[in-house]
Structure formats: structure tokens, C-alpha cells
Amino acid sequence: MxxxxxxxxxxxxxxxxxxxxxxxxxxxxxxxxxxxxxxxxxxxxxxxxxxxxxxxxxxxxxxxxxxxxxxxxxxxxxxxxxxxxxxxxxxxxxxxxxxxxxxxxxxxxxxxxxxxxxxxxxxxxxxxxxxxxxxxxxxxxxxxxxxxxxxxxxxxxxxxxxxxxxxxxxxxxxxxxxxxxxxxxxxxxxxxxxxASKKSASEIDWWGIIFLAMAVGSLQYVLERGQEDDWFNNREILILTITAVLGFYFFIWRELTYKNPIVELRVLKNGNLRIGTILSFIMGFGLYGSTFVVPLYLQNSLGWNAQQAGMIMIPAALMTAFMMPIIGQALQKGAKPQYLAAVGMFLFFVYSLWGRNILTPDTSKEAFFWMLMMRGMAMGMLFIPVSMMSLSTLKGQQIGQGAAFTGMMRQLGGSFGIALITTFMTMGNATHRVDLIKNVSADNVGFQQQLQGMQAKFMAAGMPPNQAQAAAYRMFDGSVMKQAAVLTYMDVFLYIGIMFLVCVPFILMIRSGKEKVSMSEAMH
Incomplete structure (x- = not known):
């Protein structure tokens, strides 16, 4: 064959x-x-x-x-x-x-x-x-x-x-x-x-190409630029959101009715591929989201440079490299991919919770090592089982079509992840700042004592009283901003973790009975 x-x-x-x-x-x-x-x-x-x-x-x-x-x-x-x-x-x-x-x-x-x-x-x-x-x-x-x-x-x-x-x-x-x-x-x-024979120019699905480029291009722009341009208060973002929705609507209609569609949506009738595309989206969200948020925290809150923030991710990447062949072998020996993926999702939840608990305005470098190793292990256990579950029951040309869907969903998951995290952090910083500022008041005895201590310190360094008080307030404001940022990072870790935990029961519900073909039969 x-x-x-x-x-x-x-x-x-x-x-x-x-x-x-x-x-x-x-x-x-x-x-x-x-x-x-x-x-x-x-x-x-x-x-x-x-x-x-x-x-x-x-x-x-x-x-x-x-x-x-x-x-x-x-x-x-x-x-x-x-x-x-x-x-x-x-x-x-x-x-x-x-x-x-x-x-x-x-x-x-x-x-x-x-x-x-x-x-x-x-x-x-x-x-x-x-x-x-x-x-x-x-x-x-x-x-x-x-x-x-x-x-x-x-x-x-x-x-x-x-x-x-x-x-x-x-x-x-x-x-x-x-x-x-x-x-x-x-x-x-x-x-x-x-x-099969190539299509002539008149048979090519030009409208499918146009609708797809319109939809995906507009959506990607909205995700990448929305936060910076104040989302739907910006006319450009609003128009492109409407363009994306209409583009997807016409694209789906065109692909399901045209005899030579550019994207074969009918392949999504395969139940395993449908679940696989959703899991790929979530995996992209976690992979790109955590690759984005960890260096950001290290640089902005702890003051590391780009090279230091990048280097700390390397042991976790090596852990993933170490896990991949082990998982591949386990699958070859008959391990159920859904069980391995479920364990991977749960480990990513543990990593997120762990990350949430160690974040402070001055966390030490050592605290990150095992937490990031856990991330490396989780990613190593997720990728292959999810790919196998997605593509295992497809044949021939469908393999390429299925791989295209899971690949696109992983990329979109990453874009969604970074866009949502950026938006969430802007809002979270403002909310936590408001909550923390409530403690900076005249009737808070602890705050007043700290303020006076700082003021006295600045005056001892030769500042007049009014300047010393302004400097003490500025110092407190900087401290509040830093704490608000750390609380927001903690929320990001928690919510990403919960998203992965919610997936565990759904993965376990995937049957490996009659409708699921083993990998050795899948491409015959």
C-alpha cells in the first residue's frame, strides 16, 4: 500500500x-x-x-x-x-x-x-x-x-x-x-x-484561501495587539474582531460545501482528532504561556538579565528531552496514551501550584530548579500521547490534515495564552494595587510606624523633613507595585494550573475500545 x-x-x-x-x-x-x-x-x-x-x-x-x-x-x-x-x-x-x-x-x-x-x-x-x-x-x-x-x-x-x-x-x-x-x-x-491528480487553477478554492487568511490573520492581530490597544475601545480591534468572526463563519460554510476544499474540515468527524485539537490548544497555552511568564517575572520582579532568565529554563528542557524517549518506549510497549497524558496534565498542575507558592519579591535562584524540572517532566509526558491520540485513527492524507489542525491549535493556544496572560496581568496589577493601598492609611499603626522609621532614616542622611516624607511614600509605592505584580504572577500560575487539572477527567474519558485503532494499525 x-x-x-x-x-x-x-x-x-x-x-x-x-x-x-x-x-x-x-x-x-x-x-x-x-x-x-x-x-x-x-x-x-x-x-x-x-x-x-x-x-x-x-x-x-x-x-x-x-x-x-x-x-x-x-x-x-x-x-x-x-x-x-x-x-x-x-x-x-x-x-x-x-x-x-x-x-x-x-x-x-x-x-x-x-x-x-x-x-x-x-x-x-x-x-x-x-x-x-x-x-x-x-x-x-x-x-x-x-x-x-x-x-x-x-x-x-x-x-x-x-x-x-x-x-x-x-x-x-x-x-x-x-x-x-x-x-x-x-x-x-x-x-x-x-x-491524486492536482487541481487546475479553476478548481482551486480561492475563496477558502481568502476567508482563511482574513479570519486567522485578523484573529492573530487582535490577540497580539488587543491589550496594548485597549481591546474593544479601539475601533481597529473592534473591526478586526468582526472580520475574524465573519471570516471563520464563511470559511467553515465554504469548506463544507465546496467539492475541493483547501482545508478538509470533515476530518474533524474523527472523535480522537477533535479531542486532540482541544488538548493541543491547552498544551500550547501552557507551553508558550509559561515560557512567556517565567522569564517575565525573573526580569521584571527579580531584576535578572535576558541571558540569566533564559538559561534557567535549560535544565527543564533537558528534562523534557530525557523524558521523551522513555514515554515513546512506554507507548511502544502498550502503555495507554490517555493515562500518560492525564498524568502529564496533573504534573503540570503540580508545577503551577508549586510555582505559585514560591513566588515572592525576592525568591532565590535555587527555588526554581525543581519546580521547572517538574514542568519539563510534565511537557515530556504530554506531547507524544496527545499527538498519538490525535493522529492514531487517521489514514493516508488525513494524517497530514490532522497534523495541520493540531499544529494550528497549538500555535493559537500559545497566542491566546500570551494575550490572555498579558491582559490578566494588567488588570490584576491594578486590582491588587487597590487592595494593598487600603493598608497605606493614617489609621494603620503598623504603616505609620514604618513610615516614620523610613522618614527618620532619610532625615539622618541629610534630607529636610518634607522631602524625607515624600521619599518614604515613594519607597512604599514602589514596594506596593512590586507586591501587586508578584500577587498577579501567583494568580496566573494558579489559573493555568486549574485549566490543566480540569482536563484530567476528560482525557480519562477517552475510550480505547472499538473506535480507537492501535498505532500499529493506524496508517495502513
Missing amino acids: QQESLVEYGSRRAIVTITAILCALLEIVDTTIVNVALNDMKGNLGATLSEIGWVITAYAIGNVIVVPMTSWLSQQFGRRNYFAASVLLFTVCSFLCGNATTMWELILFRFLQGVGGGALLVTSQTIITESWPPEKRGMSQAIYGLGVIIGPTLGPPLGGYIVEHFSWPYIFYINIPIGVIACMLTLQYVRSPKY
Whole structure:
């Protein structure tokens, strides 16, 4: 059968797998590597903070638009050709990003880099899945998962190191040699399945492409920029929200009625894939959300630099790398993926609770080590079982379509996570500040004693009484802001943890009876 003919053996399988992982890593590391370089870019290009934010937004929009279309594009042009072209586009745009001299040049090339990158993630998963024999697909997902889970964590320390020791264009130039090697290996070793005949230009679902780009592009913009632009009080955000809703409505209607849809929504009739896409969304929320919030807390509340904040995430990434093959082996030996995923979700809840309990305005570096190791273990236990549950009952072309859905939902989960956390933190800071300020009053004896002590300290240093009192109040205000921020971080950890805990019973409800085919039968 066609699917079996794509299985590779020996060194050829190793080369195909390494090529696919290199490409997945390229794409994912680039999602987070830019975060720590934004300040340098802003200075170099003379941009405002909101303009420089577009460097991240443009990449994410390009990414999310192209991910659902990858399966269809692979059929149109052949998987190998499409994959190689995507690697080439990504590599060329990396060079152009590094050479950009104006803000808008950089944003355009980042968008095009995102279009190239979107294909790398999903297609590499399909290539790896199909090049391994069915009974070893648990291990193949483990190897692929290494790149997907470790990538976002590697971005900040790598970016921090490059910016500290070189200059920001090198965060893009680092992609070029890897991209060139990956492109050559793809053309030499990756094979394409034999698809049904290609569509003529008149049969192509142009309206589907337009509605999808409208919907996903608008939604991504709203998520990335909403907080900064004051959400629905901003006319632009309101218009784009309506555009996103209408875009999704017309897109779904078009795909379900057109005979050659660009995204095969009917594949979602598969119960396992439906649950898998929801779990992928939550996993993306937790993965990108925690990768965003931990360095933010370390830099803003504890005063660490970008490199220090990035480096502390590395042991947890290594823990994930250590767990992945163990989980892959366990699945190969017949362990139930839903049980492993449930344990992973519960461990992520424990990590979140642990994180909530150790946060203070001056937590020591040592306190984070085992907490982050728990995160690494949880992520290692989640990725492969969720991927297996999602894709295990799909056949042939459906594997690529299913991988596209789970990939898109993981990216969207990350965008939702970061947008919601940012909004929640702004609101939380204000709420906690109001609560804490109530204690700063004339009738609070403890506060008055502390204030007088501080005032006396400033006066002893030579300040007149009125200035000393103003300085003491300023110091208290800074202390209140810091405590309000820490209380908000604690809330973020708690709510993310609860979200993962709520998933546990739902995962356990997934049946592995007649309707679920074992992995060894799944791709025949």
C-alpha cells in the first residue's frame, strides 16, 4: 500500500528524521528568539515599542495563515518540493531580516519568514510519522516532540547570548547554514506520497484561501495587539474582531460545501482528532504561556538579565528531552496514551501550584530548579500521547490534515495564552494595587510606624523633613507595585494550573475500545 512505501530504514531514516527535526526547530526557536532582542532592534531601527512588537506579530500571522493549508499545498506541489521551497523561503527571509534597514522592511520579511516557517512544523511531523514503521511511531513522535517542546525554551537563552555577545541581526543569520543544509537534505532524501491528480487553477478554492487568511490573520492581530490597544475601545480591534468572526463563519460554510476544499474540515468527524485539537490548544497555552511568564517575572520582579532568565529554563528542557524517549518506549510497549497524558496534565498542575507558592519579591535562584524540572517532566509526558491520540485513527492524507489542525491549535493556544496572560496581568496589577493601598492609611499603626522609621532614616542622611516624607511614600509605592505584580504572577500560575487539572477527567474519558485503532494499525 502507498503509506507503507514511505517507510525508511537504516541511515536513510535517520537522515530524513534529522532533516525534519532541524526544520521544526528552526521554525519554533524563531518564534521566541526575537523576544529578548526587541530593545536592541528598537534602538537600531528608531522604532516605537508598539511598532517593534510587530516583529513578533507579523511572524505569527504568517505562520497561522499557512499552517491549515499545508496539507493541500503538499498535494498541489508534491510534499518534497513544497517542503524544500518552504525551507528556502524561510532561509532567504532570515538573511533579508538581518539586512533590514527600516522597521517596515523587517516586518514584511518576518511575515514572509512566518509563511515559510508555518509549513516546516506540520510537514516535518507528517514526514517523520510516515517514514517510521507503524509499530515504532510512538518513538517517532518522541523524537519530533523533542524539537517542538524544547524549541520555545531554547529561544530566549540563545537570543540573549547572541545579543549580548554579537548583535541582533545574528539571531536571523544563525538560520542560514542550517536552512541551506536542510534544503539540500530534503531534495536528496525526502520522498513524496503519490497524491491524486492536482487541481487546475479553476478548481482551486480561492475563496477558502481568502476567508482563511482574513479570519486567522485578523484573529492573530487582535490577540497580539488587543491589550496594548485597549481591546474593544479601539475601533481597529473592534473591526478586526468582526472580520475574524465573519471570516471563520464563511470559511467553515465554504469548506463544507465546496467539492475541493483547501482545508478538509470533515476530518474533524474523527472523535480522537477533535479531542486532540482541544488538548493541543491547552498544551500550547501552557507551553508558550509559561515560557512567556517565567522569564517575565525573573526580569521584571527579580531584576535578572535576558541571558540569566533564559538559561534557567535549560535544565527543564533537558528534562523534557530525557523524558521523551522513555514515554515513546512506554507507548511502544502498550502503555495507554490517555493515562500518560492525564498524568502529564496533573504534573503540570503540580508545577503551577508549586510555582505559585514560591513566588515572592525576592525568591532565590535555587527555588526554581525543581519546580521547572517538574514542568519539563510534565511537557515530556504530554506531547507524544496527545499527538498519538490525535493522529492514531487517521489514514493516508488525513494524517497530514490532522497534523495541520493540531499544529494550528497549538500555535493559537500559545497566542491566546500570551494575550490572555498579558491582559490578566494588567488588570490584576491594578486590582491588587487597590487592595494593598487600603493598608497605606493614617489609621494603620503598623504603616505609620514604618513610615516614620523610613522618614527618620532619610532625615539622618541629610534630607529636610518634607522631602524625607515624600521619599518614604515613594519607597512604599514602589514596594506596593512590586507586591501587586508578584500577587498577579501567583494568580496566573494558579489559573493555568486549574485549566490543566480540569482536563484530567476528560482525557480519562477517552475510550480505547472499538473506535480507537492501535498505532500499529493506524496508517495502513
